[in-house]
Amino acid sequence: xxxxxxxxxxxxxxxxxxxxxxxxxxxxxxxxxxxxxxxxxxxxxxxxxxxxxxxxxxxxxxxxxxxxxxxxxxxxxxxxxxxxxxxxxxxxxxxxxxxxxxxxxxxxxxxxxxxxxxxxxxxxxxxxxxxxxxxxxxxxxxxxxxxxxxxxxxxxxxxxxxxxxxxxxxxxxxxxxxxxxxxxxxxxxxxxxxxxxxxxxxxxxxxxxxxxxxxxxxxxxxxxxxxxxxxxxxxxxxxxxxxxxxxxxxxxxxxxxxxxxxxxxxxxxxxxxxxxxxxxxxxxxxxxxxxxxxxxxxxxxxxxxxxxxxxxxxxxxxxxxxxxxxxxxxxxxxxxxxxxxxxxxxxxxxxxxxxxxxxxxxxxxxxxxxxxxxxxxxxxxxxxxxxxxxxxxxxxxxxxxxxxxxxxxxxxxxxxxxxxxxxxxxxxxxxxxxxxxxxxxxxxxxxxxxxxxxxxxxxxxxxxxxxxxxxxxxxxxxxxxxxxxxxxxxxxxxxxxxxxxxxxxxxxxxxxxxxxxxxxxxxxxxxxxxxxxxxxxxxxxxxxxxxxxxxxxxxxxxxxxxxxxxxxxxxxxxxxxxxxxxxxxxxxxxxxxxxxxxxxxxxxxxxxxxxxxxxxxxxxxxxxxxxxxxxxxxxxxxxxxxxxxxxxxxxxxxxxxxxxxxxxxxxxxxxxxxxxxxxxxxxxxxxxxxxxxxxxxxxxxxxxxxxxxxxxxxxxxxxxxxxxxxxxxxxxxxxxxxxxxxxxxxxxxxxxxxxxxxxxxxxxxxxxxxxxxxxxxxxxxxxxxxxxxxxxxxxxxxxxxxxxxxxxxxxxxxxxxxxxxxxxxxxxxxxxxxxxxxxxxxxxxxxxxxxxxxxxxxxxxxxxxxxxxxxxxxxxxxxxxxxx
RNA sequence: GGGCGGUUAGCUCAGCCGGUAGAGCAUCGGUUUUACACACCGAGGGUCGGCGGUUCGAACCCGUCACCGCCCACCA
Numbered sequence: 001x002x003x004x005x006x007x008x009x010x011x012x013x014x015x016x017x018x019x020x021x022x023x024x025x026x027x028x029x030x031x032x033x034x035x036x037x038x039x040x041x042x043x044x045x046x047x048x049x050x051x052x053x054x055x056x057x058x059x060x061x062x063x064x065x066x067x068x069x070x071x072x073x074x075x076x077x078x079x080x081x082x083x084x085x086x087x088x089x090x091x092x093x094x095x096x097x098x099x100x101x102x103x104x105x106x107x108x109x110x111x112x113x114x115x116x117x118x119x120x121x122x123x124x125x126x127x128x129x130x131x132x133x134x135x136x137x138x139x140x141x142x143x144x145x146x147x148x149x150x151x152x153x154x155x156x157x158x159x160x161x162x163x164x165x166x167x168x169x170x171x172x173x174x175x176x177x178x179x180x181x182x183x184x185x186x187x188x189x190x191x192x193x194x195x196x197x198x199x200x201x202x203x204x205x206x207x208x209x210x211x212x213x214x215x216x217x218x219x220x221x222x223x224x225x226x227x228x229x230x231x232x233x234x235x236x237x238x239x240x241x242x243x244x245x246x247x248x249x250x251x252x253x254x255x256x257x258x259x260x261x262x263x264x265x266x267x268x269x270x271x272x273x274x275x276x277x278x279x280x281x282x283x284x285x286x287x288x289x290x291x292x293x294x295x296x297x298x299x300x301x302x303x304x305x306x307x308x309x310x311x312x313x314x315x316x317x318x319x320x321x322x323x324x325x326x327x328x329x330x331x332x333x334x335x336x337x338x339x340x341x342x343x344x345x346x347x348x349x350x351x352x353x354x355x356x357x358x359x360x361x362x363x364x365x366x367x368x369x370x371x372x373x374x375x376x377x378x379x380x381x382x383x384x385x386x387x388x389x390x391x392x393x394x395x396x397x398x399x400x401x402x403x404x405x406x407x408x409x410x411x412x413x414x415x416x417x418x419x420x421x422x423x424x425x426x427x428x429x430x431x432x433x434x435x436x437x438x439x440x441x442x443x444x445x446x447x448x449x450x451x452x453x454x455x456x457x458x459x460x461x462x463x464x465x466x467x468x469x470x471x472x473x474x475x476x477x478x479x480x481x482x483x484x485x486x487x488x489x490x491x492x493x494x495x496x497x498x499x500x501x502x503x504x505x506x507x508x509x510x511x512x513x514x515x516x517x518x519x520x521x522x523x524x525x526x527x528x529x530x531x532x533x534x535x536x537x538x539x540x541x542x543x544x545x546x547x548x549x550x551x552x553x554x555x556x557x558x559x560x561x562x563x564x565x566x567x568x569x570x571x572x573x574x575x576x577x578x579x580x581x582x583x584x585x586x587x588x589x590x591x592x593x594x595x596x597x598x599x600x601x602x603x604x605x606x607x608x609x610x611x612x613x614x615x616x617x618x619x620x621x622x623x624x625x626x627x628x629x630x631x632x633x634x635x636x637x638x639x640x641x642x643x644x645x646x647x648x649x650x651x652x653x654x655x656x657x658x659x660x661x662x663x664x665x666x667x668x669x670x671x672x673x674x675x676x677x678x679x680x681x682x683x684x685x686x687x688x689x690x691x692x693x694x695x696x697x698x699x700x701x702x703x704x705x706x707x708x709x710x711x712x713x714x715x716x717x718x719x720x721x722x723x724x725x726x727x728x729x730x731x732x733x734x735x736x737x738x739x740x741x742x743x744x745x746x747x748x749x750x751x752x753x754x755x756x757x758x759x760x761x762x763x764x765x766x767x768x769x770x771x772x773x774x775x776x777x778x779x780x781x782x783x784x785x786x787x788x789x790x791x792x793x794x795x796x797x798x799x800x801x802x803x804x805x806x807x808x809x810x811x812x813x814x815x816x817x818x819x820x821x822x823x824x825x826x827x828x829x830x831x832x833x834x835x836x837x838x839x840x841x842x843x844x845x846x847x848x849x850x851x852x853x854x855x856x857x858x859x860x861x862x863x864x865x866x867x868x869x870x871x872x873x874x875x876x877x878x879x880x881x882x883x884x
Numbered sequence: 885g886g887g888c889g890g891u892u893a894g895c896u897c898a899g900c901c902g903g904u905a906g907a908g909c910a911u912c913g914g915u916u917u918u919a920c921a922c923a924c925c926g927a928g929g930g931u932c933g934g935c936g937g938u939u940c941g942a943a944c945c946c947g948u949c950a951c952c953g954c955c956c957a958c959c960a
Binding site for chain 2: 002004005006075190194197214215216217218229253261263266267268270271272278279280281283338340341386387389390393394489490521524526557558560561563564566568570571573574576577579580581583584585586587588589592634635638641642645650654721791799832834837838841844845846847848849850851852854858861862
């Protein structure tokens, strides 16, 4: 006997352990089955499960569970990302707490410490995923820094280098002075900042009393100015072009150049040029052959290239000092308040500095071409489709990708430098030495590049590196390309685009056929969850209080395409209630002997109500299947919720109670069998969404299950399970009973009956009232059609139900006649309005001429119905009036 | 500045091919009824953001405006 309420905590741990023990998630056991694959976006090894993961993983899990049960050889490939910067920061912080410093330890000792940290505290998220019920093939778990994947990284790097698609270049990069590393464009976040616009006067060299005014938001960069630019057609400055100014505080003689970049409308129309510290100025400098003077060191302090007075100052201290000095020199014209966008590093949290360094770049432009083409040709498609445009926009304007990072934790760049600086890019040190020997004709010492690769470089290989590439493994052949990638829009550029490029480069084939992009999870008010706002909801906390099924269902119910998920605890609670509801329905089934009948086929049902529920169940099944395959998870959730609760529990179970309690044993038995079948069907369909409670019930209710539900074949729901006649009749009955209920409520009858067949005595007064509702009685007579039978015996049972039915009417000792009169009058008013509306339509020649016949017929029917109802209500009103 | 998305009941959102505007929650009223009070029954609540157009007919298609959100962008 099932307990009175469902307690998720115990069931979830027990069930998950069983599944895992039995190897239920493992791919590769069905050689004859069609492969189906999804790649888990590898969470950071530093990560713990947040709501975004919970959504992302739930979606993948539903798909995986679905296709697995559909009979495919489903692979959900799990793993973790080494997360270069994030991990290095965590470990450095831990070491700092012990009074240790990375640089003092040295590279090797530090890396040992990171690996040790990974072994002890990394990957917490993997166990949290188990709490969520996720079923990737854990036996295949990979790590971006494991041997195989590292080998893949080196192989690709060498290949790209030799193809000329990776190269070394000296140019401005986004430099994070706090972390001391370059970062890519994508890792820069612009933040609107209130600042100032300082207007400085630069005196002319040959006429120091005359100034050119330039405005800047970054006074400290003036130390590196090497020109002032004006627009070539700006009349105000035409005479100055080619002359020079003396750079204040520095004393450098710098030219006034003409360049389109200077906007005459902006400020004074003259702009200071600092080629080493501004991306635009860099370009201007290049055009005019200007000197590039780097005045900052790696930590963002003023370096030796600047006048002594400023050396060693932090860039912001230098700013203050310079403004003061300029003012003292009488060269500060004015200060305006100014709001502008300041670039920040997304990890370091400090403003990034455009800085001139040597870095490794990947020629993304070339790699992007096939990746663009693949999407144009539909070999990979985005769901929802709207993201296609975002993808194209970025890919078509893609910039060189800076792939080197001045960190220690990551894939070290497989490049070695000879004594004269010759670069040897090889997959191993041995090969590098071999190449060097060939090059120099003698043994030389080589030094490996100190830098590591951007984390996303290895993530880009994930779809094939995890499957064994560069070896041509069976696994790789079988599961590449994957069917779908499930991810949030925030990493389309970081990850999806890179996988497309790398996949096409290495495999000459797209990495996945479909990219399903889901939204962000926000708090109940629609705000982004963040630690600083204190509105972060912990998925594990919700799982503990409401169960993993409830959390999953909540996320799924809102996973509509193109909409954010707003997570409110109230909703989670609601779906917890849903699990309980299902549990109790199953309990009811158990108590009434509605357990699966091995020989029972849903087609054999004869009673209308049974034929009807079977058809509804089948319809729901088809809806769920279509929704999952179409990535409309919210529709799957809604269909199941409303069928289970609104149709099965509220209508079917209530409706059949009299049949179960009745004397017609055949009808009762058929109903028990049907009930069990429908419940089973619900468990089947709901299983990918709510795996725990469904498995538990499946197990509890069936005696000899051939499968666990997790591996049971997905049900097919053929069209012909739905019997139109049964639908029509039930529809009528349902409407009738609704009417009865409404009347009962209107009469204020304390109902002692469930629906609808229980009150057996009517007083004369009540019988009199029934006269006022003749229409109802007439309709009730048709309840005989609850059964669709013709044999005398069956007709007898139908009659029995009918007999009872006539006695069920909700009856009151007292009716408030005034209230009843008002109600009827109101109803009649509404009907009049409706009739008038339809009449207008039906008298419109255009409508009659152009609307399809069925639409016109429908309007006529509606009008007739409304008219008939109105007639009945009018008569009832009359009787009420008489009675009063 | 460019792009994308949104605006439907008090709240959160569905609404597919243009044909009677929906759900959940919340609110209010009723019900201890042997599956379930984490429940059941019922009720109220709408100018579908504004304006214009197409159409016999528009929440839906087109145009335009307003407001909100997000992404991208080098403007000193």
